[in-house]
Amino acid sequence: MARQLKLGAVLMGVGGPGQHDVWKDDEIPGDASVDIDWYIARARQAEAALFDLVFIVDSAFITPDSPPHYLARLEPLTLLSAVAVSTRNIGLVATVSTSYNSPFNLARRFASLDVISRGRAGWNVVATGDGGTAANYSRDEHFDHPTRYSRALESVRIAQGLWDSYEDDAFPRDTATGVFVDPDRQHRLDHRGEHFHVRGPLNLVRSEQGHPVIFQAGNSEEGRELGGAIGEGIFTHHPTIDEGVAFAKDIRDRAAANGRDPEGIVILPGVDVIVADTDAQAREIEERRRTDRDFAKDLAQFGRPFGWHDFSQYDLDAPFPDVSHIGHGNFGSQTTRIVEVATAEGLTLRETVRRFSGPLPAPFVGSPATVADRIQEWFEAGALDGLNVQVTVPSAFARFTDEVLPILRARGLVRSAYESDTLRGNLGLPIPRNVHTAARERTATLTA
Template sequence: MVRQLKLGAVLMGVGGPGQHDTWTHPEIPGDASIDIRWYIERARQAEAALFDLVFIVDSQFITPDSPPHYLNRLEPLTLLSALAVSTSHIGLVGTLTTSYNTPFNLARRLASLDLISGGRAGWNVVATGDGGTAANYSRDEHFDYPSRYGRALESVRVCQGLWDSYEDDAFPRDVATGVFLDPSRQHRLDHVGEHFSVRGPLNISRSPQGRPVIFQAGDSDEGRDLGAAVGEGIFTHSPTLEKAQAFYRDIKSRAAAKGRNPDHVVIMPGVTPVIADTDDEAREIERATRLGKDFDKNLAQFGRPFGWHDFSGYDLDAPFPELGDLGADSFRTQAEQIKKVARENGFTLRQTVEHFMSSTPAPFVGSAPTVAAEIERWFTGRGLDGLNVHVTVPSEFARFTDEVLPILRERGVVRADYEATTLRGNLGLPIPRNVHTVEREAREARDARVPAPAHA
């Protein structure tokens, strides 16, 4: 298959991190994040542009300072099930935590979405970083870092085992003989591990794509190892091509070291393109919106990697405070990076907030030809396999789909039509064979090679 750019649409309703003012835009309904009609329209807009997937992010802990979209939004699998019957080709990917879900429940819900959609489901596996979530699940303390990632890996392996509970020919449904199930094709899991014990079998069959596609987005060593071990799609963020290429090489090499085909790991950084008639106009739009209107909201959001630490009582123009190991059990990699950059640059707290909330100028900003050329440069330069485009204002998304994508399509960088009706098919990923079928066929082949005993 010719390598082509993969496309995801991150549906953010009234605005996620760094988008505190998005909800005030005249094209955004104030209740967009809980209005299924808004999601259906955006999903159909993405499907008309031949996107591979829509992606629903999630978390289960909020404060009054959380971004507008986080404060009031639909649960991912409920939402995606509605999109499944409103679309026909686009993949449906949702975030579900392994820290505060059990594998059997995860496997059943995701398999249901996969069947409802005809094989278009995907699971973004997260080891929850927001420590406050623990109190919503009757826990006094959040899981520590090793436990979170240990649970994540074991959860995925258990779910994959449960998704193989039935071989593809398990249900003859033969009315003449009265045989509904061939019990030899049903398999218990009998898993006993460090974090979970799951008997099985799962009470739902495989979908046309075999099982949901696994996505992952952690950037720590533990996160990268998890992605390399089980991720088929990797969500990330890279501010420059050089950093994107380094991440790309690292994930692909880790996957190869684990015996996986690195071409079966699709790397898709999140982006927020800004398209205007000229490059200068696009950069001015980016500058005007980068920090938003309210520094206090950015300061509150800045506390999230540190377990929603309150920075409002600090002197903004004093050196960045000494925080010790604050953030170690939250978003550790991000927290440590903030501390490192502030220390090495001698930043004040205000400068640190402005640096990280504005970051460097985004790479995909300019006129449609400029943005298309930059995307092609990153793609051919192996900085990415696809893009995860943040979607809020419909007309801004339309500038990307209607002006940038036609240029890339003409150059053969993006598809001219869907290749398949499943998410795996469109991402160029193989259908995993049922492990019990593989074992049975191997056993039958061995038996066929053994000569029959001679009779006296």
């Protein structure tokens, strides 16, 4: 079968960063971000449209100025466990930080979601770039950038090791012989690494898909290295097709350098699709979102990737200030890009805040036919393997599922039925071999 687009739905009840007013929409309950029924309804909407996965973003640090969706939200794993028993095929991807969770707990909770959902769990591994979070976890200072990524990589390796604690035939449960477990099929990990030591075994079996699928989203040098090392799905965003192609090549090259199959990686840019009856109407909606904004709220959020630096202290109409004295190089790729653009173009602070607030530059804006054409163009150029579509207003999401997807389906570019009950099955990813089973079979071959 020809390669087809993979589809994720980013569930953001009352709006993501920069979306100050989404909560006012009549279709969205004001408490959508804490209403499990809203999440279940949206997941079922996405499942009815044969999406591969729903995706939950997360953060743990808030102030009174935080965007509405951040102020109060359900914890991703409890949220998705409730969604798991209310759906059948759709994947369930939770963002959880390796900076403030122990690897054993991470491995256990994702394995539990994976078993509960019968093989539909995914983990978006983040290294928590938000400097405010440390103070919620008995730390005076945030881990520095390289340490965060080094902990992330080690955490994922530990989790993958723990997920192989039991071989698939570990539980004979034979009432005749009285054998419940085969002790030779249960394995300790005995990991001793730079940041953690973990004995194991994990007290859970593998699910129908073997391991939860590992997703990664960071775009810094360390983030891309992590993606190349362990990412099976990559969440990203690039404003042009050429940048998307270059990014995809870079990630696949890094994967190959890690001895991995570069084609075994699914790249899903996060996009805000805007569909209207005509291209002009869609562009008008996009323009309104860009201009009709509360500058004070944008300014308050602007400092977030700079470790919550207070930009209100500067003259808004002077050139973008020198912030090289803050952060000690610990910030990610986002701040680097902001400073580069502001400097290169000689922007004022006000202009910079305006440029980098509001909707991301959106290539997928237009009539259903236009949006379908653009998606096909990006897909065929190799700039993406699918899309991670932000879902807020249900009727706007329905325009994508009911008007754009049928066009792409008629062209054979999206599925007409789920191929599998597992997330790996639908994404076309292989089930990881259990390392202990593989080692045993190698030994058997050598001694045969």
